Amino acid sequence: MKMMSPSIDTPSYYDSYPPLLRPNNNPIHDLNQDLDNPIPNPNPDPIPVIDFQNIDNDAISEACRNWGVFRLVNHGIPDALLNQLRGRAEEAFSLPFDSKHALKSCTAMAYFWGTPALTPTGETVERGPTPPADVKWLEGFNVLLNQLSQQLQVEDPVLDNFRLVLDEYGRHQSRLATTIFKAMAENLNLDQNLYESYLSPSTASMRIYRYLKCPLPVWGLNAHTDSTVLTVLTHDEVGGFQVCKGDDEWIDVEPIPNTLVLILGDLIQAMSDDKYKSVKHRVKANKYKERISVGYFVFSAIDAVIQSSKYKPFTYADFRAGVQQDLKTIGYKKVGLGHFKLTHASH
Numbered sequence: 392m393k394m395m396s397p398s399i400d401t402p403s404y405y406d407s408y409p410p411l412l413r414p415n416n417n418p419i420h421d422l423n424q425d426l427d428n429p430i431p432n433p434n435p436d437p438i439p440v441i442d443f444q445n446i447d448n449d450a451i452s453e454a455c456r457n458w459g460v461f462r463l464v465n466h467g468i469p470d471a472l473l474n475q476l477r478g479r480a481e482e483a484f485s486l487p488f489d490s491k492h493a494l495k496s497c498t499a500m501a502y503f504w505g506t507p508a509l510t511p512t513g514e515t516v517e518r519g520p521t522p523p524a525d526v527k528w529l530e531g532f533n534v535l536l537n538q539l540s541q542q543l544q545v546e547d548p549v550l551d552n553f554r555l556v557l558d559e560y561g562r563h564q565s566r567l568a569t570t571i572f573k574a575m576a577e578n579l580n581l582d583q584n585l586y587e588s589y590l591s592p593s594t595a596s597m598r599i600y601r602y603l604k605c606p607l608p609v610w611g612l613n614a615h616t617d618s619t620v621l622t623v624l625t626h627d628e629v630g631g632f633q634v635c636k637g638d639d640e641w642i643d644v645e646p647i648p649n650t651l652v653l654i655l656g657d658l659i660q661a662m663s664d665d666k667y668k669s670v671k672h673r674v675k676a677n678k679y680k681e682r683i684s685v686g687y688f689v690f691s692a693i694d695a696v697i698q699s700s701k702y703k704p705f706t707y708a709d710f711r712a713g714v715q716q717d718l719k720t721i722g723y724k725k726v727g728l729g730h731f732k733l734t735h736a737s738h
């Protein structure tokens with residue numbers, strides 16, 4: 392799709408960047424990280440593939456146990472909608488920084504930049520006096536799906552078109568997550584009564600990120616696990632997304648058009664008594680290209696009590712409070728499930 396935004400060669404191009412992240416205006420960055428030692432990218436990569444039109448519970452089970460991540464094909468989201476999503480996201484990010492920043496406190500679609508550490512309503516979590524080295528070369532919108540049907544506080548046709556396409560895309564994501572979770576719940580023999588509250592698409596959120604061109608070899612997003620039941624990602628062709636296999640084998644996930652990447656989060660790890668893995672993942676920054684990704688994050692109902700032989704019973708509200716506290720104190724290297732781990736877990 393053609394963009395109305397200034398071309399990359401014009402000086403005004405960087406008006407869409409947060410001022411601190413514009414060229415020649417960059418904070419000091421942490422250079423002590425080694426970005427150059429992932430496993431060389433085999434082609435195709437070894438990430439398991441699940442066909443949504445022909446769901447194979449055994450294949451899902453194996454992917455969940457051994458990987459914590461799989462690629463979803465034949466998911467039924469029209470290519471046209473995925474292309475539209477991409478086009479609308481590019482248009483929204485190309486707006487001048489001030490137009491995006493006007494949405495800073497808009498809960499339905501909150502703009503953020505410089506950090507992925509947010510409250511559930513999309514406000515930036517402040518971490519003491521944030522050292523400049525913590526600034527991440529990214530910006531994004533945090534979207535609460537159940538609020539997207541209403542007009543945004545800020546009237547802007549570009550943002551409104553973006554909202555509409557996100558709403559439609561979000562409905563597809565709820566459909567996919569519900570079906571996939573059902574297969575997982577069957578595999579795990581989860582109690583039918585519990586299982587209803589274990590996945591709550593009505594409280595799902597989305598994040599649309601633009602990773603900005605970053606002049607230094609840093610991580611676009613540090614290694615972390617998601618605080619979700621499931622996360623569904625769609626990636627553009629730029630690449631840079633990596634998952635961890637085993638303890639320390641980082642694998643580049645190839646961006647394959649019109650496929651989705653599904654990640655297991657901390658909550659399903661607990662529900663599965665640690666049989667399924669909440670997979671560590673991270674994003675490499677790119678010096679030459681911006682990268683856009685869209686993530687759908689689905690959690691348990693806020694008062695759902697998660698039962699596990701490996702953890703004390705906890706509600707999702709408890710878990711979320713723990714994660715928010717972790718973000719304030721230690722950042723993305725959260726304690727997460729560790730807050731509830733039983734030291735002498737029963738078998």
Ligand SMILES: O=C(O)CCC(=O)C(=O)O
Nearest residue numbers: 600617624632674684686
């Ligand atoms: O941008 C991506 O591909 C990953 C985003 C992510 O891991 C997250 O928001 O938790």
Ligand SMILES: [Fe+2]
Nearest residue numbers: 615616617672
């Ligand atoms: Fe993540």
